[in-house]
Amino acid sequence: MIEAIGLTKRYGRTVAVDDLSFTVQPGRVTGFLGPNGAGKSTTMRMILGLDRPTAGRVLIDGKPYTELSRPLRTVGALLDAKWVHPNRSARAHLRWLAKSNGLPNNRVDAVLEAVGLTGVAGKNAGGFSLGMSQRLGIAAALLGDPKVLLFDEPVNGLDPEGILWIRTFMQNLAAEGRTVLVSSHLLSEMALTASELVVIGKGKLITQSTTQEFIDRSTGNSVLVRSPQLFKLGPLLVDKGFTVRDGADGSFSVSGATSDQIGDIAAANGVVLHELSPQRGSLEEAFMQLTGDAVEYHAEIGK
Amino acid sequence: MTLLAVERIKLFSTRSPYWCSALAIVMGIGLTAIFAAATDGPVPLGLTQIGSSQLAIAVVLVMAAIAVTTEYRFNTIRSTFLAVPNRTSALVAKTVVVAFIAGLLGEIIAFGSWGVAKVISPSSDLAINTSAEWRHVAGVGLVYAIGAVIAVAIGILVRQTAGAVAILLVWQMLAESLIGIIPKAGVKIQAWLPFINANHFLSMGSDSPEMGGTGVDFKLSEWGSLGYFAGVAVALLVVALVVAKRRDA
The missing domain is CATH 3.40.50.300 (P-loop containing nucleotide triphosphate hydrolases)
Structure with a gap:
Protein backbone atom coordinates (compact mmCIF):
# COMPACT_ATOMS: atom_id res chain seq x y z
CA MET A 1 0.00 0.00 0.00
CA SER A 218 -17.95 13.26 -14.78
CA THR A 219 -19.81 12.42 -17.96
CA GLY A 220 -22.83 13.86 -16.16
CA ASN A 221 -25.51 11.44 -17.37
CA SER A 222 -27.68 14.10 -18.91
CA VAL A 223 -30.80 13.12 -20.82
CA LEU A 224 -32.16 14.94 -23.85
CA VAL A 225 -35.95 15.32 -23.81
CA ARG A 226 -38.09 16.56 -26.69
CA SER A 227 -41.81 16.95 -26.18
CA PRO A 228 -44.64 19.25 -27.34
CA GLN A 229 -45.65 19.49 -23.65
CA LEU A 230 -42.43 20.67 -22.13
CA PHE A 231 -44.24 23.39 -20.21
CA LYS A 232 -46.00 20.62 -18.31
CA LEU A 233 -43.06 18.23 -17.92
CA GLY A 234 -40.49 20.82 -16.86
CA PRO A 235 -41.99 21.76 -13.47
CA LEU A 236 -42.67 18.08 -12.72
CA LEU A 237 -38.99 17.25 -13.17
CA VAL A 238 -37.87 20.24 -11.18
CA ASP A 239 -40.20 19.16 -8.37
CA LYS A 240 -38.37 15.82 -8.27
CA GLY A 241 -35.11 17.69 -7.76
CA PHE A 242 -33.60 17.20 -11.23
CA THR A 243 -31.81 19.99 -13.03
CA VAL A 244 -33.50 21.09 -16.22
CA ARG A 245 -31.84 23.25 -18.85
CA ASP A 246 -33.40 24.64 -22.02
CA GLY A 247 -31.87 23.16 -25.13
CA ALA A 248 -32.23 23.97 -28.81
CA ASP A 249 -35.51 23.45 -30.81
CA GLY A 250 -37.75 23.24 -27.81
CA SER A 251 -35.82 20.50 -26.07
CA PHE A 252 -34.67 19.99 -22.50
CA SER A 253 -31.47 18.70 -21.14
CA VAL A 254 -32.08 16.98 -17.79
CA SER A 255 -29.25 16.01 -15.55
CA GLY A 256 -29.37 13.89 -12.44
CA ALA A 257 -32.11 11.65 -13.80
CA THR A 258 -32.04 8.48 -15.85
CA SER A 259 -34.11 8.17 -19.01
CA ASP A 260 -36.21 5.51 -17.22
CA GLN A 261 -37.17 7.94 -14.47
CA ILE A 262 -38.11 10.65 -16.93
CA GLY A 263 -40.13 8.25 -19.05
CA ASP A 264 -42.05 7.05 -15.98
CA ILE A 265 -42.82 10.60 -14.89
CA ALA A 266 -44.00 11.51 -18.37
CA ALA A 267 -46.27 8.45 -18.63
CA ALA A 268 -47.72 8.98 -15.16
CA ASN A 269 -48.68 12.51 -16.11
CA GLY A 270 -49.80 11.80 -19.66
CA VAL A 271 -47.03 13.79 -21.29
CA VAL A 272 -46.22 12.99 -24.91
CA LEU A 273 -42.53 12.40 -25.60
CA HIS A 274 -40.95 12.80 -29.03
CA GLU A 275 -37.46 12.00 -27.92
CA LEU A 276 -35.83 10.65 -24.81
CA SER A 277 -32.11 9.98 -25.23
CA PRO A 278 -29.32 9.62 -22.69
CA GLN A 279 -26.30 11.75 -23.57
CA ARG A 280 -22.84 10.50 -22.74
CA GLY A 281 -19.98 12.93 -23.03
CA SER A 282 -16.68 11.48 -24.10
CA LEU A 283 -14.12 10.61 -21.49
CA GLU A 284 -11.88 13.34 -22.79
CA GLU A 285 -14.62 15.93 -22.34
CA ALA A 286 -15.19 14.74 -18.80
CA PHE A 287 -11.53 14.90 -18.04
CA MET A 288 -11.23 18.34 -19.55
CA GLN A 289 -14.23 19.51 -17.55
CA LEU A 290 -12.68 18.33 -14.31
CA THR A 291 -9.13 19.42 -14.91
CA GLY A 292 -9.85 22.36 -17.20
CA ASP A 293 -9.07 24.91 -14.51
CA ALA A 294 -6.13 22.88 -13.40
CA VAL A 295 -4.07 22.77 -16.57
CA GLU A 296 -0.68 24.31 -16.08
CA TYR A 297 0.04 25.32 -19.67
CA HIS A 298 -2.93 26.63 -21.60
CA ALA A 299 -3.35 27.09 -25.31
CA GLU A 300 -6.60 28.55 -26.60
CA ILE A 301 -8.19 26.32 -29.18
CA GLY A 302 -9.74 27.71 -32.35
CA LYS A 303 -10.09 31.35 -31.41
CA MET B 1 31.31 -4.97 0.24
CA THR B 2 28.20 -5.49 -1.86
CA LEU B 3 28.23 -1.87 -2.93
CA LEU B 4 31.88 -2.11 -3.97
CA ALA B 5 30.97 -5.07 -6.19
CA VAL B 6 28.06 -3.06 -7.62
CA GLU B 7 30.31 -0.17 -8.54
CA ARG B 8 32.89 -2.53 -9.98
CA ILE B 9 30.27 -4.13 -12.25
CA LYS B 10 29.04 -0.68 -13.29
CA LEU B 11 32.51 0.63 -14.07
CA PHE B 12 33.72 -2.37 -16.02
CA SER B 13 30.54 -2.92 -18.00
CA THR B 14 31.19 0.23 -20.04
CA ARG B 15 34.13 0.95 -22.28
CA SER B 16 35.39 4.33 -21.13
CA PRO B 17 37.50 3.08 -18.16
CA TYR B 18 39.32 0.68 -20.46
CA TRP B 19 40.05 3.40 -22.98
CA CYS B 20 41.12 5.90 -20.33
CA SER B 21 43.37 3.33 -18.67
CA ALA B 22 44.99 2.40 -21.94
CA LEU B 23 45.48 6.04 -22.85
CA ALA B 24 46.98 6.86 -19.45
CA ILE B 25 49.41 3.95 -19.65
CA VAL B 26 50.47 4.78 -23.21
CA MET B 27 50.90 8.50 -22.48
CA GLY B 28 52.67 8.03 -19.16
CA ILE B 29 55.07 5.33 -20.18
CA GLY B 30 55.41 6.69 -23.72
CA LEU B 31 56.62 10.07 -22.53
CA THR B 32 59.29 8.43 -20.40
CA ALA B 33 60.32 6.29 -23.36
CA ILE B 34 60.72 9.38 -25.53
CA PHE B 35 62.77 11.15 -22.84
CA ALA B 36 64.94 8.13 -22.26
CA ALA B 37 65.54 7.64 -25.97
CA ALA B 38 66.38 11.29 -26.52
CA THR B 39 68.71 11.61 -23.55
CA ASP B 40 72.44 11.33 -24.25
CA GLY B 41 74.21 9.56 -21.44
CA PRO B 42 72.59 8.11 -18.34
CA VAL B 43 68.91 8.71 -17.55
CA PRO B 44 68.42 9.91 -13.95
CA LEU B 45 65.62 8.35 -11.86
CA GLY B 46 64.17 11.82 -11.44
CA LEU B 47 63.35 11.88 -15.15
CA THR B 48 61.33 8.65 -15.24
CA GLN B 49 58.17 9.92 -13.57
CA ILE B 50 57.48 13.08 -15.57
CA GLY B 51 55.02 11.23 -17.77
CA SER B 52 53.22 9.64 -14.86
CA SER B 53 53.10 12.64 -12.54
CA GLN B 54 52.54 15.43 -15.06
CA LEU B 55 50.67 13.95 -18.01
CA ALA B 56 48.98 10.60 -17.36
CA ILE B 57 47.50 11.86 -14.10
CA ALA B 58 45.27 14.19 -16.10
CA VAL B 59 43.78 11.24 -17.98
CA VAL B 60 43.19 9.38 -14.71
CA LEU B 61 41.47 12.43 -13.20
CA VAL B 62 39.22 12.62 -16.25
CA MET B 63 38.41 8.91 -15.96
CA ALA B 64 37.49 9.33 -12.30
CA ALA B 65 35.27 12.35 -12.97
CA ILE B 66 33.57 10.61 -15.91
CA ALA B 67 32.73 7.63 -13.68
CA VAL B 68 30.35 9.97 -11.84
CA THR B 69 29.26 12.47 -14.47
CA THR B 70 28.07 9.79 -16.92
CA GLU B 71 25.80 8.53 -14.15
CA TYR B 72 24.23 11.96 -14.00
CA ARG B 73 24.19 12.34 -17.77
CA PHE B 74 22.34 9.07 -18.37
CA ASN B 75 20.35 9.35 -15.12
CA THR B 76 21.67 6.01 -13.92
CA ILE B 77 22.44 7.87 -10.69
CA ARG B 78 18.69 7.82 -10.11
CA SER B 79 18.57 4.07 -10.65
CA THR B 80 21.47 3.85 -8.22
CA PHE B 81 19.68 5.89 -5.58
CA LEU B 82 16.52 3.82 -6.11
CA ALA B 83 18.49 0.63 -5.48
CA VAL B 84 20.56 2.16 -2.67
CA PRO B 85 18.63 5.00 -0.99
CA ASN B 86 21.57 5.65 1.31
CA ARG B 87 23.29 8.00 -1.13
CA THR B 88 26.35 8.49 1.03
CA SER B 89 27.26 4.80 1.06
CA ALA B 90 26.55 4.43 -2.66
CA LEU B 91 28.81 7.36 -3.52
CA VAL B 92 31.52 6.38 -1.04
CA ALA B 93 31.58 2.90 -2.59
CA LYS B 94 32.03 4.45 -6.02
CA THR B 95 34.81 6.69 -4.72
CA VAL B 96 36.64 3.74 -3.17
CA VAL B 97 36.44 1.65 -6.34
CA VAL B 98 37.55 4.52 -8.58
CA ALA B 99 40.37 5.53 -6.21
CA PHE B 100 41.59 1.94 -5.97
CA ILE B 101 41.70 1.57 -9.76
CA ALA B 102 43.43 4.95 -10.10
CA GLY B 103 46.02 3.88 -7.51
CA LEU B 104 46.62 0.61 -9.31
CA LEU B 105 47.01 2.46 -12.61
CA GLY B 106 49.47 4.82 -10.91
CA GLU B 107 51.67 1.95 -9.82
CA ILE B 108 51.49 0.30 -13.25
CA ILE B 109 52.43 3.53 -14.99
CA ALA B 110 55.15 4.47 -12.47
CA PHE B 111 56.93 1.12 -12.52
CA GLY B 112 56.22 0.73 -16.22
CA SER B 113 57.95 4.05 -16.88
CA TRP B 114 60.83 3.05 -14.67
CA GLY B 115 61.09 -0.29 -16.48
CA VAL B 116 60.98 1.20 -19.96
CA ALA B 117 63.73 3.67 -19.05
CA LYS B 118 65.84 0.76 -17.85
CA VAL B 119 65.26 -1.15 -21.09
CA ILE B 120 66.03 1.82 -23.33
CA SER B 121 69.03 2.93 -21.32
CA PRO B 122 70.48 -0.16 -19.61
CA SER B 123 73.61 1.64 -18.52
CA SER B 124 71.71 4.20 -16.37
CA ASP B 125 71.70 3.83 -12.62
CA LEU B 126 67.99 3.53 -11.95
CA ALA B 127 68.19 1.49 -8.77
CA ILE B 128 65.52 2.41 -6.21
CA ASN B 129 67.31 2.49 -2.87
CA THR B 130 66.56 5.47 -0.67
CA SER B 131 63.17 6.25 0.81
CA ALA B 132 63.05 9.39 -1.36
CA GLU B 133 63.52 7.24 -4.44
CA TRP B 134 60.81 4.83 -3.36
CA ARG B 135 58.49 7.73 -2.69
CA HIS B 136 59.28 9.16 -6.10
CA VAL B 137 58.22 6.01 -7.94
CA ALA B 138 55.81 4.08 -5.73
CA GLY B 139 54.21 7.31 -4.46
CA VAL B 140 52.62 7.94 -7.85
CA GLY B 141 49.86 5.43 -7.07
CA LEU B 142 48.98 7.25 -3.87
CA VAL B 143 48.80 10.58 -5.66
CA TYR B 144 46.55 9.07 -8.35
CA ALA B 145 44.24 7.53 -5.78
CA ILE B 146 43.85 10.77 -3.84
CA GLY B 147 43.55 12.77 -7.06
CA ALA B 148 40.74 10.42 -8.11
CA VAL B 149 38.87 11.24 -4.89
CA ILE B 150 39.09 14.95 -5.78
CA ALA B 151 37.88 14.20 -9.31
CA VAL B 152 34.92 12.16 -8.07
CA ALA B 153 33.98 14.94 -5.63
CA ILE B 154 34.11 17.54 -8.43
CA GLY B 155 32.07 15.18 -10.61
CA ILE B 156 29.37 14.86 -7.94
CA LEU B 157 29.25 18.62 -7.42
CA VAL B 158 29.26 19.69 -11.08
CA ARG B 159 27.28 16.71 -12.45
CA GLN B 160 28.31 17.26 -16.06
CA THR B 161 31.31 15.87 -17.87
CA ALA B 162 32.46 18.97 -19.74
CA GLY B 163 32.33 21.17 -16.66
CA ALA B 164 34.05 18.70 -14.36
CA VAL B 165 36.79 17.87 -16.86
CA ALA B 166 37.45 21.55 -17.59
CA ILE B 167 37.70 22.39 -13.90
CA LEU B 168 40.04 19.48 -13.18
CA LEU B 169 42.37 20.05 -16.12
CA VAL B 170 42.64 23.79 -15.69
CA TRP B 171 43.14 23.36 -11.97
CA GLN B 172 45.67 20.55 -12.05
CA MET B 173 47.61 21.43 -15.21
CA LEU B 174 47.45 25.23 -15.32
CA ALA B 175 46.05 27.19 -12.43
CA GLU B 176 48.28 25.97 -9.63
CA SER B 177 51.52 26.53 -11.54
CA LEU B 178 50.36 29.89 -12.93
CA ILE B 179 49.76 31.20 -9.42
CA GLY B 180 53.53 30.94 -8.90
CA ILE B 181 53.94 33.82 -11.34
CA ILE B 182 52.28 36.28 -8.94
CA PRO B 183 55.17 38.33 -7.54
CA LYS B 184 56.17 37.49 -3.98
CA ALA B 185 52.80 36.11 -2.80
CA GLY B 186 52.65 33.45 -5.52
CA VAL B 187 55.09 30.96 -4.06
CA LYS B 188 53.60 31.46 -0.61
CA ILE B 189 50.14 30.57 -1.90
CA GLN B 190 51.56 27.65 -3.87
CA ALA B 191 52.84 26.08 -0.66
CA TRP B 192 49.19 25.40 0.19
CA LEU B 193 47.83 24.30 -3.17
CA PRO B 194 46.85 20.61 -3.25
CA PHE B 195 48.40 19.41 -6.51
CA ILE B 196 51.63 21.34 -5.85
CA ASN B 197 51.76 19.53 -2.53
CA ALA B 198 51.19 16.22 -4.30
CA ASN B 199 54.19 16.99 -6.50
CA HIS B 200 56.17 17.96 -3.41
CA PHE B 201 55.46 14.50 -2.01
CA LEU B 202 56.83 12.89 -5.18
CA SER B 203 59.81 15.18 -5.64
CA MET B 204 63.37 14.33 -4.74
CA GLY B 205 64.43 17.93 -4.37
CA SER B 206 67.25 18.88 -6.72
CA ASP B 207 67.32 15.34 -8.15
CA SER B 208 63.99 15.87 -9.86
CA PRO B 209 63.89 19.54 -10.89
CA GLU B 210 61.44 18.86 -13.72
CA MET B 211 58.68 18.13 -11.24
CA GLY B 212 58.15 21.84 -10.63
CA GLY B 213 57.58 23.36 -7.24
CA THR B 214 61.12 24.72 -7.15
CA GLY B 215 61.33 27.92 -5.16
CA VAL B 216 58.15 27.11 -3.26
CA ASP B 217 58.63 27.53 0.45
CA PHE B 218 56.85 24.39 1.66
CA LYS B 219 55.82 24.41 5.31
CA LEU B 220 55.18 20.67 5.32
CA SER B 221 57.40 17.63 4.99
CA GLU B 222 56.94 15.40 1.92
CA TRP B 223 54.59 13.09 3.82
CA GLY B 224 52.95 16.10 5.41
CA SER B 225 52.25 17.40 1.91
CA LEU B 226 50.63 14.08 0.98
CA GLY B 227 48.51 14.25 4.13
CA TYR B 228 47.48 17.79 3.22
CA PHE B 229 46.59 16.67 -0.32
CA ALA B 230 44.51 13.83 1.12
CA GLY B 231 42.87 16.22 3.59
CA VAL B 232 41.75 18.52 0.77
CA ALA B 233 40.38 15.50 -1.12
CA VAL B 234 38.41 14.23 1.86
CA ALA B 235 37.06 17.71 2.63
CA LEU B 236 35.87 18.12 -0.97
CA LEU B 237 34.29 14.67 -0.91
CA VAL B 238 32.44 15.43 2.32
CA VAL B 239 31.04 18.62 0.81
CA ALA B 240 30.02 16.68 -2.32
CA LEU B 241 28.33 13.95 -0.26
CA VAL B 242 26.39 16.48 1.82
CA VAL B 243 25.24 18.28 -1.33
CA ALA B 244 24.25 15.00 -3.03
CA LYS B 245 22.28 13.92 0.02
CA ARG B 246 20.35 17.17 0.22
CA ARG B 247 19.57 17.84 -3.39
CA ASP B 248 16.86 16.21 -5.48
CA ALA B 249 18.24 13.42 -7.62
Missing part, protein backbone atom coordinates in the same frame (compact mmCIF):
# COMPACT_ATOMS: atom_id res chain seq x y z
CA ILE A 2 1.14 3.50 -0.77
CA GLU A 3 -0.01 6.31 1.47
CA ALA A 4 0.62 9.98 0.71
CA ILE A 5 -0.13 12.42 3.50
CA GLY A 6 -0.17 16.15 2.80
CA LEU A 7 2.60 15.78 0.23
CA THR A 8 3.89 19.15 -0.94
CA LYS A 9 6.76 20.14 -3.24
CA ARG A 10 7.75 23.72 -3.92
CA TYR A 11 10.39 24.91 -6.36
CA GLY A 12 11.03 28.50 -5.38
CA ARG A 13 7.61 30.12 -5.78
CA THR A 14 6.18 27.41 -8.00
CA VAL A 15 4.11 24.82 -6.19
CA ALA A 16 4.44 21.55 -8.10
CA VAL A 17 2.56 19.38 -5.62
CA ASP A 18 0.15 20.94 -3.16
CA ASP A 19 -0.97 19.15 0.00
CA LEU A 20 -1.66 15.90 -1.82
CA SER A 21 -3.14 12.97 0.12
CA PHE A 22 -4.21 9.65 -1.37
CA THR A 23 -3.84 5.92 -0.88
CA VAL A 24 -3.07 3.17 -3.34
CA GLN A 25 -4.46 -0.26 -2.43
CA PRO A 26 -3.02 -3.64 -3.36
CA GLY A 27 -4.75 -6.04 -5.73
CA ARG A 28 -5.76 -3.55 -8.38
CA VAL A 29 -4.27 -1.16 -10.88
CA THR A 30 -4.56 2.42 -9.69
CA GLY A 31 -4.32 5.08 -12.34
CA PHE A 32 -2.58 8.33 -11.47
CA LEU A 33 -4.21 10.75 -13.81
CA GLY A 34 -3.59 14.38 -14.58
CA PRO A 35 -2.71 16.72 -17.44
CA ASN A 36 0.93 17.30 -18.36
CA GLY A 37 2.64 19.33 -15.67
CA ALA A 38 0.12 18.35 -12.99
CA GLY A 39 2.87 17.02 -10.73
CA LYS A 40 2.55 13.27 -11.40
CA SER A 41 6.24 12.62 -11.97
CA THR A 42 7.27 14.84 -9.06
CA THR A 43 4.91 12.90 -6.81
CA MET A 44 6.35 9.60 -8.02
CA ARG A 45 9.90 10.81 -7.41
CA MET A 46 8.89 11.79 -3.88
CA ILE A 47 7.28 8.37 -3.30
CA LEU A 48 10.64 6.85 -4.27
CA GLY A 49 12.78 9.14 -2.14
CA LEU A 50 14.48 10.78 -5.12
CA ASP A 51 13.01 14.19 -4.41
CA ARG A 52 12.62 15.53 -0.93
CA PRO A 53 9.08 16.75 -0.12
CA THR A 54 8.84 20.35 1.08
CA ALA A 55 6.15 19.14 3.47
CA GLY A 56 4.18 15.99 4.18
CA ARG A 57 5.31 12.42 3.74
CA VAL A 58 4.64 9.32 1.77
CA LEU A 59 4.79 5.79 3.14
CA ILE A 60 5.13 2.44 1.44
CA ASP A 61 3.70 -0.31 3.63
CA GLY A 62 4.10 2.09 6.53
CA LYS A 63 7.70 3.13 5.86
CA PRO A 64 9.34 5.93 3.89
CA TYR A 65 11.17 4.58 0.83
CA THR A 66 14.56 5.67 2.12
CA GLU A 67 14.16 3.49 5.19
CA LEU A 68 13.62 0.28 3.23
CA SER A 69 16.73 -1.83 3.62
CA ARG A 70 16.66 -3.58 0.23
CA PRO A 71 14.12 -1.40 -1.55
CA LEU A 72 14.03 -3.28 -4.86
CA ARG A 73 12.57 -6.25 -2.97
CA THR A 74 9.62 -4.12 -1.85
CA VAL A 75 9.17 -1.55 -4.60
CA GLY A 76 9.79 -1.76 -8.33
CA ALA A 77 9.66 1.41 -10.38
CA LEU A 78 9.85 2.44 -13.99
CA LEU A 79 10.07 6.21 -14.09
CA ASP A 80 11.97 6.62 -17.34
CA ALA A 81 13.01 3.83 -19.66
CA LYS A 82 16.03 5.86 -20.78
CA TRP A 83 17.71 5.72 -17.37
CA VAL A 84 20.32 3.30 -18.64
CA HIS A 85 23.91 3.70 -19.78
CA PRO A 86 23.76 3.39 -23.57
CA ASN A 87 27.03 1.44 -23.74
CA ARG A 88 26.10 -1.04 -21.03
CA SER A 89 24.40 -4.30 -21.98
CA ALA A 90 20.88 -5.01 -20.78
CA ARG A 91 22.15 -7.94 -18.74
CA ALA A 92 24.93 -5.92 -17.08
CA HIS A 93 22.41 -3.19 -16.24
CA LEU A 94 20.20 -5.72 -14.46
CA ARG A 95 23.18 -7.49 -12.92
CA TRP A 96 24.41 -4.47 -10.96
CA LEU A 97 20.88 -3.69 -9.85
CA ALA A 98 20.43 -7.29 -8.66
CA LYS A 99 23.77 -7.25 -6.87
CA SER A 100 22.93 -4.03 -5.04
CA ASN A 101 19.91 -5.64 -3.41
CA GLY A 102 21.42 -9.07 -2.82
CA LEU A 103 19.33 -10.72 -5.53
CA PRO A 104 20.69 -13.85 -7.23
CA ASN A 105 21.79 -13.73 -10.86
CA ASN A 106 19.04 -16.14 -11.91
CA ARG A 107 16.54 -13.33 -11.16
CA VAL A 108 18.21 -11.40 -13.98
CA ASP A 109 17.57 -14.23 -16.41
CA ALA A 110 14.04 -14.69 -15.07
CA VAL A 111 13.00 -11.07 -15.61
CA LEU A 112 14.68 -10.92 -19.02
CA GLU A 113 12.60 -13.95 -19.94
CA ALA A 114 9.44 -12.39 -18.48
CA VAL A 115 9.70 -9.31 -20.68
CA GLY A 116 10.98 -11.18 -23.71
CA LEU A 117 14.45 -9.65 -23.91
CA THR A 118 16.52 -12.82 -23.44
CA GLY A 119 17.63 -12.74 -27.06
CA VAL A 120 19.10 -9.24 -26.86
CA ALA A 121 20.37 -9.34 -23.27
CA GLY A 122 23.98 -9.00 -24.37
CA LYS A 123 23.30 -5.98 -26.59
CA ASN A 124 23.96 -2.43 -25.46
CA ALA A 125 20.86 -0.73 -24.09
CA GLY A 126 21.62 2.39 -26.15
CA GLY A 127 20.62 0.56 -29.33
CA PHE A 128 17.20 -0.45 -28.03
CA SER A 129 13.98 0.86 -29.52
CA LEU A 130 11.59 2.66 -27.20
CA GLY A 131 9.52 -0.49 -26.82
CA MET A 132 12.57 -2.57 -25.91
CA SER A 133 13.82 0.10 -23.48
CA GLN A 134 10.40 0.07 -21.86
CA ARG A 135 10.62 -3.70 -21.46
CA LEU A 136 14.08 -3.40 -19.95
CA GLY A 137 12.74 -0.81 -17.51
CA ILE A 138 9.93 -3.17 -16.54
CA ALA A 139 12.44 -6.00 -16.14
CA ALA A 140 14.40 -3.79 -13.72
CA ALA A 141 11.22 -3.01 -11.81
CA LEU A 142 10.36 -6.71 -11.48
CA LEU A 143 13.88 -7.75 -10.43
CA GLY A 144 13.19 -7.94 -6.70
CA ASP A 145 9.73 -9.52 -7.15
CA PRO A 146 8.28 -6.47 -5.36
CA LYS A 147 4.84 -6.11 -3.80
CA VAL A 148 4.55 -2.49 -4.94
CA LEU A 149 5.05 -1.29 -8.51
CA LEU A 150 5.14 2.22 -9.95
CA PHE A 151 5.09 3.09 -13.63
CA ASP A 152 5.34 6.64 -14.94
CA GLU A 153 3.63 7.06 -18.33
CA PRO A 154 4.62 3.54 -19.39
CA VAL A 155 2.76 3.54 -22.71
CA ASN A 156 3.98 6.91 -23.95
CA GLY A 157 5.23 6.59 -27.50
CA LEU A 158 4.54 2.87 -27.80
CA ASP A 159 2.83 1.18 -30.71
CA PRO A 160 -0.58 -0.49 -30.14
CA GLU A 161 1.00 -3.89 -29.62
CA GLY A 162 3.35 -2.52 -26.96
CA ILE A 163 0.49 -0.68 -25.26
CA LEU A 164 -1.62 -3.82 -25.12
CA TRP A 165 1.31 -5.84 -23.76
CA ILE A 166 2.02 -3.35 -20.96
CA ARG A 167 -1.67 -3.01 -20.10
CA THR A 168 -2.13 -6.76 -19.76
CA PHE A 169 1.13 -7.06 -17.87
CA MET A 170 0.11 -4.49 -15.29
CA GLN A 171 -3.31 -6.05 -14.82
CA ASN A 172 -1.70 -9.45 -14.25
CA LEU A 173 0.64 -7.94 -11.67
CA ALA A 174 -2.33 -6.46 -9.82
CA ALA A 175 -4.23 -9.75 -10.06
CA GLU A 176 -1.33 -11.37 -8.20
CA GLY A 177 -2.19 -9.09 -5.30
CA ARG A 178 0.43 -6.43 -5.88
CA THR A 179 -0.01 -2.69 -5.50
CA VAL A 180 0.26 -1.08 -8.94
CA LEU A 181 0.31 2.67 -9.53
CA VAL A 182 0.41 3.87 -13.13
CA SER A 183 0.51 7.48 -14.16
CA SER A 184 -0.91 8.81 -17.40
CA HIS A 185 -2.30 11.96 -18.91
CA LEU A 186 -4.67 9.91 -21.08
CA LEU A 187 -8.01 9.10 -19.47
CA SER A 188 -8.96 6.76 -22.32
CA GLU A 189 -5.87 4.68 -21.60
CA MET A 190 -6.53 4.66 -17.86
CA ALA A 191 -10.16 3.69 -18.40
CA LEU A 192 -8.91 0.47 -19.99
CA THR A 193 -6.09 -0.23 -17.54
CA ALA A 194 -7.01 1.02 -14.10
CA SER A 195 -9.90 0.14 -11.82
CA GLU A 196 -9.16 2.94 -9.38
CA LEU A 197 -8.19 6.53 -10.18
CA VAL A 198 -6.29 9.24 -8.36
CA VAL A 199 -6.87 12.41 -10.37
CA ILE A 200 -4.72 15.49 -9.84
CA GLY A 201 -4.46 18.89 -11.48
CA LYS A 202 -1.95 21.66 -10.74
CA GLY A 203 -0.53 19.52 -7.95
CA LYS A 204 -3.84 19.25 -6.10
CA LEU A 205 -6.02 16.19 -5.61
CA ILE A 206 -9.17 16.50 -7.72
CA THR A 207 -10.69 13.18 -6.82
CA GLN A 208 -9.98 9.60 -5.86
CA SER A 209 -12.62 7.05 -6.84
CA THR A 210 -13.14 3.93 -8.88
CA THR A 211 -12.76 4.42 -12.61
CA GLN A 212 -16.43 3.60 -13.25
CA GLU A 213 -17.61 6.10 -10.65
CA PHE A 214 -15.34 8.75 -12.07
CA ILE A 215 -16.62 8.22 -15.59
CA ASP A 216 -20.27 8.10 -14.56
CA ARG A 217 -19.98 11.17 -12.42
